[in-house]
Amino acid sequence: MPLIPKTFTELWSTDRGLSVLVLLLAVTIFVLPHLAAAGAPLLTLLFDISFSLILLAGLTAVTRTRGMVVAGIVLMIGAVTGRWLSRSIPGTDFLVFNLTMSMASSLVLAWMVTIQVFREGPITMHRVLGAVGVYLLLGLAWSFAYHLLDVVNPGAFSISGGSSEHVISGSEFLYFSLVTLTTVGFGDITALHPAARSVVMLEALTGQLFPAILIARLVSMELVSRTR
Numbered sequence: 001m002p003l004i005p006k007t008f009t010e011l012w013s014t015d016r017g018l019s020v021l022v023l024l025l026a027v028t029i030f031v032l033p034h035l036a037a038a039g040a041p042l043l044t045l046l047f048d049i050s051f052s053l054i055l056l057a058g059l060t061a062v063t064r065t066r067g068m069v070v071a072g073i074v075l076m077i078g079a080v081t082g083r084w085l086s087r088s089i090p091g092t093d094f095l096v097f098n099l100t101m102s103m104a105s106s107l108v109l110a111w112m113v114t115i116q117v118f119r120e121g122p123i124t125m126h127r128v129l130g131a132v133g134v135y136l137l138l139g140l141a142w143s144f145a146y147h148l149l150d151v152v153n154p155g156a157f158s159i160s161g162g163s164s165e166h167v168i169s170g171s172e173f174l175y176f177s178l179v180t181l182t183t184v185g186f187g188d189i190t191a192l193h194p195a196a197r198s199v200v201m202l203e204a205l206t207g208q209l210f211p212a213i214l215i216a217r218l219v220s221m222e223l224v225s226r227t228r
């Protein structure tokens with residue numbers, strides 16, 4: 001019995017899997033977190049399920065070698081387990097484990113999607129959407145990093161209009177991450193800790209360089225494909 005169902009393997013053998021991944025990302029980033037407020041446990045559960053599906057969809061991109069498959073499965077299980085443990089058992093330790101594994105899995109998934117986008121062949125709309133997916137995954141990974149910094153160093157971030165006891169939520173860090181990645185910077189959430197400021201600067205720099213490098217790479221690949 002194969003480690004990964006044939007349906008997922010066939011989906012990722014073409015570029016269509018990239019579009020599916022972006023669709024899941026869009027729902028996870030732009031819809032569920034902002035609806036999963038206090039008093040909406042079902043939507044919070046849907047966020048966890050959606051994130052788990054994203055990891056499963058991305059895992060199918062590493063089916064080329066058995067070692068990569070096993071490593072991906074271990075990472076996916078760790079991330080999913082961390083999310084469900086932190087949800088069912090309150091505590092800083094489980095939350096730190098959850099955020100660390102979620103950040104790592106998001107970065108690995110971004111790397112896997114990048115491989116799919118830049119493999120040989122013509123540049124299709126699916127690949128362009130896949131590149132957008134990498135951008136969103138980077139924003140998602142940084143949001144986990146910010147949340148982790150705030151848990152380890154309480155008060156590393158401040159939010160305007162909030163009391164000193166206000167706990168910044170995961171959806172607020174996701175908003176802050178995407179605002180930073182796009183270098184909009186509304187200033188409603190501010191990094192105070194030196195480590196937090198360094199991570200914010202790194203994300204802002206990535207937000208400037210990634211689109212330029214990505215566009216240049218895709219254009220060069222398209223030109224090479226047309227000359228063949």
